Amino acid sequence: MGKKITGAEMVIQTLHDQGVESVFGYPGGAVLPIYDAIFQQENVKHILVRHEQGASHAAEGYARSTGNVGVLIVTSGPGATNAVTGLTDALLDSIPIVCISGQVPTHLIGTDAFQEADTVGITRACTKHNWLVKDIKDLPRIMHEAFYIARSGRPGPVLVDIPKDIQFAEGEYENLSKTTHKTYTPPSTIDSKAVSAVVDLMQRAKRPIIYSGGGIINSGPKASKLLQKFVQKTNMPITSTLMGLGAYPGSGDNWLGMLGMHGTYEANMAMHDCDLMLCIGARFDDRITGKIDEFSPKSKKIHVDIDATSINKNVEVDLSIIADCGKFLNEVLKIMENRNNKFQSYDLWWKQIDSWKKVNCLQYKANSDVIMPQYAIQRLYELTKNKDTYITTEVGQHQMWAAQFYKFDKPNRWLTSGGLGTMGYGFPAANGVQVAKPDALVIDIAGDASILMNIQELSTAVQYQLNTKIFILNNSYMGMVRQWQQLLHGNRISESYSDSLPDFVKLAEAYGATGIRAKKPAELDDAILEMIDTPGPVIFDCVVANLENCFPMIPSGKAHNDMLLGENVSDEEVANAIDDDGKIMV
Amino acid sequence: MNKKNPASTYDIISINEDDERHTLSIIVDDEPGVLARVIGLFAARGFNIDSLTVSETESKQQLSRITLVTSGSPSVIEKIKVQVDRLVSVHRVADLTADYGQYGALERELALIKVKGTGNKRLEALRLAEAFDAQTVDASLDSFVFQITGRTREIDRFINLMASVGLTEVSRTGVAALKRGAGST
Numbered sequence: 001m002g003k004k005i006t007g008a009e010m011v012i013q014t015l016h017d018q019g020v021e022s023v024f025g026y027p028g029g030a031v032l033p034i035y036d037a038i039f040q041q042e043n044v045k046h047i048l049v050r051h052e053q054g055a056s057h058a059a060e061g062y063a064r065s066t067g068n069v070g071v072l073i074v075t076s077g078p079g080a081t082n083a084v085t086g087l088t089d090a091l092l093d094s095i096p097i098v099c100i101s102g103q104v105p106t107h108l109i110g111t112d113a114f115q116e117a118d119t120v121g122i123t124r125a126c127t128k129h130n131w132l133v134k135d136i137k138d139l140p141r142i143m144h145e146a147f148y149i150a151r152s153g154r155p156g157p158v159l160v161d162i163p164k165d166i167q168f169a170e171g172e173y174e175n176l177s178k179t180t181h182k183t184y185t186p187p188s189t190i191d192s193k194a195v196s197a198v199v200d201l202m203q204r205a206k207r208p209i210i211y212s213g214g215g216i217i218n219s220g221p222k223a224s225k226l227l228q229k230f231v232q233k234t235n236m237p238i239t240s241t242l243m244g245l246g247a248y249p250g251s252g253d254n255w256l257g258m259l260g261m262h263g264t265y266e267a268n269m270a271m272h273d274c275d276l277m278l279c280i281g282a283r284f285d286d287r288i289t290g291k292i293d294e295f296s297p298k299s300k301k302i303h304v305d306i307d308a309t310s311i312n313k314n315v316e317v318d319l320s321i322i323a324d325c326g327k328f329l330n331e332v333l334k335i336m337e338n339r340n341n342k343f344q345s346y347d348l349w350w351k352q353i354d355s356w357k358k359v360n361c362l363q364y365k366a367n368s369d370v371i372m373p374q375y376a377i378q379r380l381y382e383l384t385k386n387k388d389t390y391i392t393t394e395v396g397q398h399q400m401w402a403a404q405f406y407k408f409d410k411p412n413r414w415l416t417s418g419g420l421g422t423m424g425y426g427f428p429a430a431n432g433v434q435v436a437k438p439d440a441l442v443i444d445i446a447g448d449a450s451i452l453m454n455i456q457e458l459s460t461a462v463q464y465q466l467n468t469k470i471f472i473l474n475n476s477y478m479g480m481v482r483q484w485q486q487l488l489h490g491n492r493i494s495e496s497y498s499d500s501l502p503d504f505v506k507l508a509e510a511y512g513a514t515g516i517r518a519k520k521p522a523e524l525d526d527a528i529l530e531m532i533d534t535p536g537p538v539i540f541d542c543v544v545a546n547l548e549n550c551f552p553m554i555p556s557g558k559a560h561n562d563m564l565l566g567e568n569v570s571d572e573e574v575a576n577a578i579d580d581d582g583k584i585m586v
Numbered sequence: 587m588n589k590k591n592p593a594s595t596y597d598i599i600s601i602n603e604d605d606e607r608h609t610l611s612i613i614v615d616d617e618p619g620v621l622a623r624v625i626g627l628f629a630a631r632g633f634n635i636d637s638l639t640v641s642e643t644e645s646k647q648q649l650s651r652i653t654l655v656t657s658g659s660p661s662v663i664e665k666i667k668v669q670v671d672r673l674v675s676v677h678r679v680a681d682l683t684a685d686y687g688q689y690g691a692l693e694r695e696l697a698l699i700k701v702k703g704t705g706n707k708r709l710e711a712l713r714l715a716e717a718f719d720a721q722t723v724d725a726s727l728d729s730f731v732f733q734i735t736g737r738t739r740e741i742d743r744f745i746n747l748m749a750s751v752g753l754t755e756v757s758r759t760g761v762a763a764l765k766r767g768a769g770s771t
């Protein structure tokens with residue numbers, strides 16, 4: 001017990017004790033005491049965003065790239081409501097962030113005071129947990145609990161709502177960063193018998209597949225290492241969700257590419273025809289399964305997840321293990337070592353997979369006049385793969401092309417809004433990464449529509465001299481919407497043309513950043529190199545083919561083995577790919 | 587193995603299973619907003635709430651007990667339990683359905699039932715109340731209020747019968763439940 005400090009000082013002290021180096025925020029009346037405390041210290045750096053949504057995604061970027069908890073500070077009312085999208089995004093993608101919001105003074109709560117919003121009510125549904133602090137005595141405990149809950153078990157966003165009088169009030173602070181929580185106890189052990197049963201199933205399987213997800217990334221870099229070892233030992237083919245990219249190297253021998261709606265043909269066919277599916281840290285999301293009653297009909301399914309609610313939620317499995325993915329991989333490798341029996345070599349299965357690979361599902365029609373979006377990503381990959389690169393994305397076709405064509409060899413290098421599909425995520429997230437990793441090359445692969453959703457964050461990037469690069473695949477359309485309109489709605493391009501786009505080069509310049517434009521394939525490489533070499537934030541306006549569609553694709557309502565491939569698909573086939581039942585789905 | 591799931595990406599209600607009624611006892615931290623968390627979860631995930639009672643139980647430890655009756659297929663009931671258990675403020679969830687588990691549980695509910703009428707109907711109402719062991723807690727020249735405690739099924743039966751002898755209003759407490767024997771939830 002030390003001397004008495006104010007609630008505002010406790011907030012900053014907690015951040016420091018929790019090892020937080022930078023926070024993202026925006027001031028306002030209800031957080032002025034906290035901002036005053038920020039002003040009077042040097043332990044925690046504050047990054048001023050230009051919109052609270054930007055702060056929320058920046059905190060996500062900071063968290064996802066470092067594995068630590070990201071923090072944002074917002075004022076009451078509009079400050080808090082602006083952060084809701086980022087909180088929801090973090091909830092769906094299991095990203096640990098702590099949002100500290102100011103609230104009107106305790107005695108005004110419930111009076112519709114100026115900038116009062118029922119923040120804990122509004123965010124109850126989009127946080128893992130939240131608190132309204134009503135007594136200064138509770139503040140140190142709640143602050144530290146918030147960090148504990150955000151990062152433990154299945155990580156997620158939490159919010160601490162602090163009335164202004166509590167920020168001014170004085171109390172005793174204690175560093176509680178080692179404490180846990182009285183009711184929240186995430187699984188810490190593992191059922192070895194069940195893991196043994198996994199090995200039994202593996203030994204009997206002839207056509208196994210690993211389907212991994214973001215849970216491996218969340219478990220930490222060690223889990224990715226173990227996964228690689230596990231794949232190498234078993235020679236099993238591996239695919240992953242959008243969120244799991246990078247856990248197993250994209251250039252690895254057993255890698256089938258991403259699975260799901262825009263996954264590769266070989267990954268989806270292997271999922272459909274496998275006889276053993278080992279799902280580690282993924283959640284059988286509808287983008288992954290396609291038509292649920294035709295999902296992998298011949299397989300025994302094993303599900304490893306730290307969150308019990310994910311088990312049997314969408315797909316009933318034969319064996320489930322509720323545990324941390326890294327712990328599971330460690331255990332399964334141990335058990336395998338103790339057994340002498342040989343594993344199958346799965347030769348026939350690999351032969352089959354190789355025949356699917358020959359379909360070459362990511363093929364696209366090359367063009368020497370127009371930059372094909374896929375080509376742009378391929379070049380970006382080739383020219384950045386040997387650097388310390390982090391990629392974020394917005395949402396749309398460019399996101400899927402990035403996932404298909406950029407190969408991630410390490411975890412935590414790929415940041416995208418998977419569960420919520422939030423346009424406007426990528427750029428502030430990239431700023432968050434850049435703050436955490438000042439020397440890294442951080443690129444937001446963006447779309448012309450998405451980038452405008454949080455373009456104001458360019459001001460943030462300029463202010464803090466962040467080197468964040470925005471690589472816009474500019475097709476002048478909300479391409480993914482246009483593609484669906486072509487598939488589902490008779491090619492009636494309703495409101496998805498990007499009319500009146502700004503001149504992105506001038507826009508960059510207006511903010512004090514650099515703008516670069518490439519229009520021809522021949523000039524692409526040099527322009528990308530120029531982007532990499534230019535210090536400070538850069539907008540790269542990559543003008544690409546307007547009407548290219550993203551393939552392969554499992555049309556909604558179809559099964560994994562019913563994919564639309566890009567190369568030879570006619571416009572008519574595209575128009576009739578989805579039947580009436582499929583149309584009602586998102 | 588996916589036979590239970592109908593042909594839709596989203597709609598995954600298990601069509602082959604019959605709905606069951608379950609009484610869940612949810613021990614939570616007695617803190618503001620905790621009830622909103624629990625019922626918000628039911629609303630957000632489309633689970634049913636048939637009845638709900640809440641009160642502080644162990645005041646020393648600042649715990650409350652939420653007793654909630656829900657219905658759904660066995661797999662939905664399983665989902666409800668793990669979802670509720672995942673809430674940070676929830677200590678534990680126990681299934682206190684009367685005929686569930688090794689020993690089963692006790693479920694009781696109290697209802698106040700107002701009937702209006704004169705003559706034969708009034709006499710019949712009194713006779714029925716007696717047969718059901720209901721107490722008369724209020725009476726006027728043309729009305730009674732009965733109080734009945736028992737299992738939900740019995741109370742339902744009593745109310746159904748009262749409908750033909752002048753039932754006007756019902757107020758029920760919802761189910762309270764405890765495990766049988768010495769063990770606690």
Ligand SMILES: Cc1ncc(C[n+]2csc(CCOP(=O)(O)OP(=O)(O)O)c2C)c(N)n1
Pocket residue numbers: 394395396397398399421422423424446447448449450451473475477478479480481
């Ligand atoms: C905030 C938000 N609003 C709407 C959508 C629906 N949506 C998904 S993709 C998309 C178009 C994105 O266009 P653009 O950024 O140009 O990317 P492209 O598909 O052209 O690569 C839209 C509107 C969304 N995902 N997020």
Ligand SMILES: [Mg+2]
Pocket residue numbers: 396447448449473474475476477478479
């Ligand atoms: Mg576009």
